Amino acid sequence: MAEQPVIKLHDGNTMPQIGLGVWQVSIDDARKAAVKALEVGYRSIDTAAIYKNEEGIGQALQETDVARDDIFITTKLWNDDQLNAEKALETSLKKLQLASVDLYLMHWPCPAKDHYVEAWQAMIALQKQGLAQSIGVCNFQEAHLKRLIDETGVIPVVNQIELHPMFQQRALHAWNALHHIQTESWSPLAQGGKGVFDQEVIKNLAKKYHKTPAQIVIRWHLDSGLVVIPKSVTPSRIEENFAVFDFRLEKPEISEIATLDHGKRLGPHPEQFN
Numbered sequence: 215m216a217e218q219p220v221i222k223l224h225d226g227n228t229m230p231q232i233g234l235g236v237w238q239v240s241i242d243d244a245r246k247a248a249v250k251a252l253e254v255g256y257r258s259i260d261t262a263a264i265y266k267n268e269e270g271i272g273q274a275l276q277e278t279d280v281a282r283d284d285i286f287i288t289t290k291l292w293n294d295d296q297l298n299a300e301k302a303l304e305t306s307l308k309k310l311q312l313a314s315v316d317l318y319l320m321h322w323p324c325p326a327k328d329h330y331v332e333a334w335q336a337m338i339a340l341q342k343q344g345l346a347q348s349i350g351v352c353n354f355q356e357a358h359l360k361r362l363i364d365e366t367g368v369i370p371v372v373n374q375i376e377l378h379p380m381f382q383q384r385a386l387h388a389w390n391a392l393h394h395i396q397t398e399s400w401s402p403l404a405q406g407g408k409g410v411f412d413q414e415v416i417k418n419l420a421k422k423y424h425k426t427p428a429q430i431v432i433r434w435h436l437d438s439g440l441v442v443i444p445k446s447v448t449p450s451r452i453e454e455n456f457a458v459f460d461f462r463l464e465k466p467e468i469s470e471i472a473t474l475d476h477g478k479r480l481g482p483h484p485e486q487f488n
């Protein structure tokens with residue numbers, strides 16, 4: 215099997231192109247899923263303060279034989295803490311039992327609160343202190359990104375956004391790319407394949423490549439240059455979702471999947487979520 219791909223971020227750090235997501239997972243299930251994922255070969259885990267399972271990831275890091283330096287940990291600054299980023303990261307690091315995270319993301323812009331620029335300035339300071347190796351954002355629209363960049367001069371390395379075949383966000387993905395911001399897909403499987411796994415194009419590609427619909431969708435993210443963080447607490451699916459490095463989709467196949475885009479979100483709209 216080919217090596218897992220890594221992405222070079224604009225600050226010079228690298229990040230695995232595939233990771234394990236652990237939203238809506240208990241502390242102990244997060245621990246078990248992370249241990250299993252690290253055993254299978256994943257080297258990136260995506261958690262958040264609001265997931266309330268950072269302790270489980272911290273425990274998994276203690277349990278695994280994989281060296282800390284070989285693992286990429288992402289956590290996120292929750293909305294209520296935008297004016298309290300230093301304390302929030304300190305709490306997250308304690309739970310993760312880490313001296314620093316590899317990527318610290320602002321979870322939502324919450325434009326109505328209008329605190330995201332101040333939060334970003336605090337995150338820039340945290341990176342300078344070495345508590346976060348890289349800093350980025352989630353759910354930022356073009357206008358929010360422009361403002362961050364204009365007012366601080368510091369470009370996020372990553373914008374983690376809802377992105378799956380039914381909601382491909384091509385304009386924002388292109389804007390991110392133009393500004394050297396890596397797009398990372400959340401809910402990459404449309405939360406269990408809702409309306410995706412049963413599409414003819416996905417089923418036909420699964421048959422052609424002898425893969426499952428989930429593997430086709432994950433491969434589509436990889437072949438589209440996206441970082442992808444499928445969530446699973448099921449050991450067989452954790453394995454399945456990582457067994458995607460022995461094939462590639464062809465350009466016309468990627469174009470066929472483009473036709474599935476209905477522009478409908480599963481999650482909230484970042485402009486309205488406060």
Ligand SMILES: NC(=O)c1ccc[n+]([C@@H]2O[C@H](COP(=O)([O-])OP(=O)(O)OC[C@H]3O[C@@H](n4cnc5c(N)ncnc54)[C@H](OP(=O)(O)O)[C@@H]3O)[C@@H](O)[C@H]2O)c1
Pocket residue numbers: 234235236237238260261321352353374375399400401402403404405406407426428429443444445446447448451452454455481
């Ligand atoms: N930044 C943000 O605002 C934000 C928002 C949402 C999510 N995220 C991140 O993105 C990650 C992934 O998104 P998500 O958790 O919303 O959804 P997802 O990864 O699109 O889908 C997860 C669902 O798919 C199922 N599943 C996993 N692998 C499968 C397979 N091979 N075949 C069939 N079903 C499969 C899982 O079930 P089992 O677990 O039961 O196996 C779970 O129900 C999150 O965990 C989180 O880390 C970030």
